[in-house]
Amino acid sequence: MKTLDVSEYLDLESRSLDALAPRQRILKTASELFYRNSIHTVGIDRIIAESGVAKMTFYKHFPSKANLAATYLRHKSALWFDMLATATEQAGPAPLDRVLAIFDALNASFQAPTFRGCPFVRGLAEFGPDAETPEVQATLAAYFHDLRKFVASLVQPLKLKNQESVVVQILALIQGSLVNAQAMRGGVEPLATRDAAKVLLEAAVQRG
Template structure:
């Protein structure tokens, strides 16, 4: 999934966007800054400057808008990770650690409000009647798992599955810690933990 699928929402002003992108830009800002359940459709319509009919033409329900918002966030996230790991060069360990460097940078941004997917799990639990949202959340976590597998695989570890689970736990733990503690220092410790974990696994591999 490519972030360009959703238009240049991050850099363009609201006036420069088509109605669908205006709606998505406002919804993304409000959902992420506040929460999905506290932001109503009427507020999104008012702040995006579109007619209600236009809104429902592009997004037949709030659940559909939420799922689109999450797919947009997922595309941005994986674009960031792909850029970071590519810039790290060909050494597999460096590519894994680049994930934590990228996280540390994002945690320092004043707009950081935690992981939208972890927050989404809390807002859309197993009893929620929003299958599109839940499927989008499930797809994100599967994509993150597959991405980590792609980074770990070149290391040729015998216990690859276990290392993947542990790296995922470090990533998710750093996301939650950064939201709770509002800083990037703890992420550097998590990066060190990932490095020690992999180096130990290489020695056993």
């Protein structure tokens, strides 16, 4: 997992727009618009208008829209991994609890009225393999790589024989619960995927 400078991203959420420097104001506005709608349906002009910034200022800070999109994704990734680290650490030392804390964190984020699914799955949908935006695609690939590494680091202490399979199962439950929450807002048993992860982990532990 590459280290990432989160200083740029962390307090973007709490501060109000006009208390931020132009670059942060652009990033905050773009982040909300990109996530609420989609990247392709939000134009530079709208981001500039809503962030109250001049066009030249925008292009001084972000050389292209693709670079802004990649920065937005890195921003979301930093926030998400920060939340994951906090949640798993607070869950105590037991590996099982730490993995299950992921699903508690997910369920909490589903409650937000602004929840719109996983930014990275949605990014994959918009920027497929044929898209000519290498920075965006590299950012997406890095996220999925890092998430897998993170889950593996939580599962690793269990010393399971088939660790790779269990990691893939947990990842599937994570992504699947995100899709479920996005596709059927509320009409879904919130604890179901958490319970599933518990059953799978306990079964894997028993098998050794």
